[in-house]
Amino acid sequence: MDWTAEAIDRLRAFWAEGHSTAEIGRRMGISKNAVVGKAHRLNLPARPSPIRREAEGEAASRPAPQPRRQPGAMPAAAPSLAATAPLRDAAPLRRLEASAPVAAASVVAPAPQAMVVRPFPRASTRSCCWPLGEPGTPDFRFCTGNATPGKPYCAEHASVAYVRVRERREDAA
């Protein structure tokens, strides 16, 4: 993967939109590993992980990482059972109470330095969050309409977002 400025920008955009790493990978034609790897390297804000890594105390409970494939190398010596667990600096790891369906963060401005990531790009909870334009492009933005009560979209976009499943003919074979 050639991580051009544009590619990174797109990654940031997709990431900010809350797409899954696999989805981003599909969209960009790369593996999810590449996505998550790069995101991690870019220090992009980790989105709620389904996994809860050990919290300080439990660090030792993990049986030490398995040795990974080593082409030419020999199996070195016996893994001196844990005991060595480095226990790196206590990771912040505050358990986020998950909740709001990860709304898109500011995707817009390719701002070089001051890229403030707002948790909520919408003016208020009452404005439509329908995305407009291609993520990562300068013109990407959100619909500015008023969201209908109880929905994240304006009436217009809500009608697009929520499709009646029952559209099917009843003659289904």
Next chain:
DNA sequence: CCCTGATTCGC
């Protein structure tokens, strides 16, 4: 098994 994201580490 499918999915998810995180981390490790040979390259």
Next chain:
DNA sequence: GCGAATCAGG
């Protein structure tokens, strides 16, 4: 720096 392999939870 990159990303496959691996891990780990739902």
